[in-house]
Amino acid sequence: MAERVLLETLLRRLQEAGDGGADSARLAHSLDLDHQVVVGAIKSLQTLGDIIEAEQRSYKHWELTEEGKDIVGKGSHEARVFDAIPPNGITQNELMKLPSGKVGFSKAMSNKWIRIDKTAEGGPRAYKAMDSIDDSVKAKLLLVQQGKDNALEDKEKNELKKRKLLSEVTLKTYWITKGSSFSTTVVKQDTDLTPEMIANGSWQERKFKPYNFDALGIIPECGHLHPLMKVRTEFRQIFLEMGFTEMPTNNFIESSFWNFDSLFQPQQHPARDQHDTFFLSDPALATEFPMDYLERVKMVHSVGGYGSQGYKYDWKIEEAQKNLLRTHTTAVSARMLYKLAQQEVFRPVKYFSIDRVFRNETLDATHLAEFHQIEGVVADYDLTLGDLMGVLQQFFTKLGITKLRYKPAFNPYTEPSMEIFSYHEGLKKWVEVGNSGVFRPEMLLPMGLPEGVCVIAWGLSLERPTMIKYGINNIRELVGHKVNLQMVYDSPVCRLAS
Numbered sequence: 361m362a363e364r365v366l367l368e369t370l371l372r373r374l375q376e377a378g379d380g381g382a383d384s385a386r387l388a389h390s391l392d393l394d395h396q397v398v399v400g401a402i403k404s405l406q407t408l409g410d411i412i413e414a415e416q417r418s419y420k421h422w423e424l425t426e427e428g429k430d431i432v433g434k435g436s437h438e439a440r441v442f443d444a445i446p447p448n449g450i451t452q453n454e455l456m457k458l459p460s461g462k463v464g465f466s467k468a469m470s471n472k473w474i475r476i477d478k479t480a481e482g483g484p485r486a487y488k489a490m491d492s493i494d495d496s497v498k499a500k501l502l503l504v505q506q507g508k509d510n511a512l513e514d515k516e517k518n519e520l521k522k523r524k525l526l527s528e529v530t531l532k533t534y535w536i537t538k539g540s541s542f543s544t545t546v547v548k549q550d551t552d553l554t555p556e557m558i559a560n561g562s563w564q565e566r567k568f569k570p571y572n573f574d575a576l577g578i579i580p581e582c583g584h585l586h587p588l589m590k591v592r593t594e595f596r597q598i599f600l601e602m603g604f605t606e607m608p609t610n611n612f613i614e615s616s617f618w619n620f621d622s623l624f625q626p627q628q629h630p631a632r633d634q635h636d637t638f639f640l641s642d643p644a645l646a647t648e649f650p651m652d653y654l655e656r657v658k659m660v661h662s663v664g665g666y667g668s669q670g671y672k673y674d675w676k677i678e679e680a681q682k683n684l685l686r687t688h689t690t691a692v693s694a695r696m697l698y699k700l701a702q703q704e705v706f707r708p709v710k711y712f713s714i715d716r717v718f719r720n721e722t723l724d725a726t727h728l729a730e731f732h733q734i735e736g737v738v739a740d741y742d743l744t745l746g747d748l749m750g751v752l753q754q755f756f757t758k759l760g761i762t763k764l765r766y767k768p769a770f771n772p773y774t775e776p777s778m779e780i781f782s783y784h785e786g787l788k789k790w791v792e793v794g795n796s797g798v799f800r801p802e803m804l805l806p807m808g809l810p811e812g813v814c815v816i817a818w819g820l821s822l823e824r825p826t827m828i829k830y831g832i833n834n835i836r837e838l839v840g841h842k843v844n845l846q847m848v849y850d851s852p853v854c855r856l857a858s
Contacts, residue, residue, distance in 0.1 A: 369391065418532045436497035452485065475487055551569050588732065592714050624803045653698065653807065693737045697804065706809065706813060709737075732823060735818070766796075
């Protein structure tokens, strides 16, 4: 039925109702249409002005389930079992194999329609206990199907509901009445006032559709931030609120000197092996270093110094020259601390960085060869482990993490070192959320920083909190060629529970 024809049909039915009104469900039944089609037509009429008035109503009624409809056509399960028993009976085993056997047998027995001879040869045998039966279940369901469910008592309806033959359904309908501008003819309303209408005066006779100022506009096509970038923005804002300055991190390629040696990490350390680090073949070597600083680093590695005995090995500049993809942003922190040490007067600083690092990892659901590292660094006189724990408490509280624990750990360039654990309310256990420590004097003093200056630092990944925040279980669904772009479009704004 065409939309215009349907609308005008509904208006004529409303006209025939006189001063009363009409129910949408009954209109749908009389027109042999789906109720939702009629509801859609009513909503279309509402957009044409005050032609009709519609009031939503709801009431409960009973409907047959699919099993109930099957019984109306074929009879109840117990009746089918009764009809399946021949005059000479049937073994109980064969009876139970029938489609309605298991359900119908117990009901037929409780109705005393059948009897069992347990002494029969070949096992228990079922016989009819009466010549004919009255299938009351089928009769009751037929009444409901005909809309005469009022003829049944509530007890009977609930019994059929327990057997999953009936279901109580809430039906929402509309009671429609004539509006102040009622007409049986549908006139299309204009949506735009054109220059031609103004010029010829036709606008005075036309009907215009009223503006709906509550309607939502069309969402404009625009770019979407990746979930990683949304969480990164939140972390960055937290650092800025705490007075930190962002470090420049645009040098993905780093020399082994700044990535390892300046951090007092020995040249034979396993992390410097090709199994863990991506080394470059072109350009393979770095050539520009602050030579006086390089000599001090060489000394503290080889023979010791600044109160340390060093590692006692033959330090080679060839190893320090090797270019690589940086394995941590602490290399950037080392550059910034060296730059700080060259100032005439030391001033306390607070630095942070959030950027990509690269490691030769085995790829799995939680590890990639490329990921983001978040790092915070504070340099001042006489900082202690207590200061580090206080800053960490403030930082993680802003993330919404208040329950913290610390576990002693080992890092080549921090002493003491601590792993940071938080209590996960969902998992009901403590989980590691980051690493931290106080930079060693063997790292700081060769840079030229004054004695008494201590540097505390901590770091964590960006991917793990992002996966937790957005409920992503596999990191390859967050980063890489398997990312679903629709996920990027639909992901909500990140708000960390501070």
